[in-house]
Amino acid sequence: MPSDLISMARSGTRAARTALEITSNNIANASSEGYVRRSVSLAEVAVGTVSSTPTSINLAGVAVAGIVRNADQFRQGEVRRTGADAARAAAEVQGLENIESAVEQTGVYTSIVDFEAGLQALLSDPTDGPLRAGVLEQGRTLSETLNVAASSLDAVGDGLRFEAGEGVENVNRIASELARVNLRLSRASDASSDQTAQLDQRDMLLQELSQYVDTRISFAPDTGVVTVTLGGPSGTDLVNGGTTRSLAMATAADGTISFSLDGTPTAISSGQLAGKSLSLTQAASTRAELDAIAAEIVTTINAAQAAGVDLDGNPGQPLFSGTGAADIRMIAANGAAVATAPAGAGANSRDVSNLEAMRSALSAADPAGDMDTLLFGISSAVAGRRVTRDALDSIASTARVALQAQAGVDLDQEAVNLVRFQQAFEANARVMQVASDIFDSILAIR
Structure with missing residues (x-):
């Protein structure tokens, strides 16, 4: 169990670290022309399925599934179309x-x-x-x-x-x-x-x-x-x-x-x-x-x-x-x-x-x-x-x-995300420490 906790906490710290990097990148590029806000897509890591092992614990942490651009092709198409008409006029x-x-x-x-x-x-x-x-x-x-x-x-x-x-x-x-x-x-x-x-x-x-x-x-x-x-x-x-x-x-x-x-x-x-x-x-x-x-x-x-x-x-x-x-x-x-x-x-x-x-x-x-x-x-x-x-x-x-409202960077929201992902990183690090303490305690039993 402690080793499972360590694995899950380690995956959590990795996910939080990636999210922090993406958030920092959003803030750094908030005024960059053409930049579209990114976010991290997370996926649950499972060691089994409920149908195959219904009595087992299936959760085994989290993994970064990819980086998602907050882009909307319809709005981008509207900007191109209306911009072309305005440029012609x-x-x-x-x-x-x-x-x-x-x-x-x-x-x-x-x-x-x-x-x-x-x-x-x-x-x-x-x-x-x-x-x-x-x-x-x-x-x-x-x-x-x-x-x-x-x-x-x-x-x-x-x-x-x-x-x-x-x-x-x-x-x-x-x-x-x-x-x-x-x-x-x-x-x-x-x-x-x-x-x-x-x-x-x-x-x-x-x-x-x-x-x-x-x-x-x-x-x-x-x-x-x-x-x-x-x-x-x-x-x-x-x-x-x-x-x-x-x-x-x-x-x-x-x-x-x-x-x-x-x-x-x-x-x-x-x-x-x-x-x-x-x-x-x-x-x-x-x-x-x-x-x-x-x-x-x-x-x-x-x-x-x-x-x-x-x-x-x-x-x-x-x-x-x-x-x-x-x-x-x-x-x-x-x-x-x-x-x-x-x-x-x-x-x-x-x-x-x-x-x-x-x-x-x-x-x-x-x-x-x-x-x-x-x-x-x-x-x-x-x-x-x-x-x-x-x-x-x-x-x-x-x-x-x-x-811009849909795809741009909201600095207030990104500041909130910085705090949230930092706390998530620290919480997962604390879980790893607790798991290590539990494991040490078990080994110390005579």
Whole structure:
């Protein structure tokens, strides 16, 4: 009996010592990112079964069955899903804000209005040199602001594509690291310290990956090896065991981007890459509308010029060249080139009928109204996406808090566990001492 007591007490001290080590590790890593609280799983050691030896004492101590991670795959999945949605919304808002700044701060709308005002002022005296020079200067300012707006939009697109390219590189890096973790997990002992550390790293990598792309995750039930699929249920595996596929980005002629896995087209609907893609789609649409406005101005003004004569009585020549916002230019050399008079009028004519026709045609084309609509559309999109971003941020934050409450370390509880396991260790040590004293007493009987 004393020897049995010693064996049971020794197993108890071992279990208590392991629990103390795990508790200390929890406290030390309480603020470590990605760390999931551990606990010790204990199992009863029995020398027989009640069915085989119903009158025997079956208890023979306790053994450490393994180390348990306090992880919840559902909550982790929610953090990944909501985090991916929030990352997409944040990236899209950032891109739209840059597009808005590129178009609005260059002053295109104001320059169109000023050019129309210059034509209106010229009606009062079509032979006045300063008024004619003012029209040309305002036209030159208009073309330059359109050039700057186009250049700014191009810069926004370049920045978005560069960031998307970095995101693709990060996805491939994370996929490679996940494949290495999978290989280590397949070799790790079940419920060992090494396995739990690898599982922590796996979950942290999966959460990092969800910031870039939306994923479908499946876990091997025994080893924890993960399979990551992009593109929804019918998508392509990015990581499968120790193998990976390479994510690649392609740029279309209009600057929009698409993705593929080892050549297989892949749709990405959440994460930063999706947000960058949506922003680039908006940038391409905005650039096309800006080009249309510039082309409209060039076509309308040059057509009106061709129908009249300039101050010297010569047939009107184009004021603008170019086909879009990037290449529109004021090409007239001086103010006399503005064809204010109708065809057939002589030099220094004060007949403004062609100028009125030019203004009417420009009013009908309404580039200022189109520009105002463009700016309003972008501003509305930014405002709407901000609301969406804030809502998704709140949802993602709630999911993170729920996961932290479930899987994080509670220092108060760990302090209680330290005392409890220390007392258990001391109690088992005392049992060993008592068993030794009993054994000595028996030996001393004569």
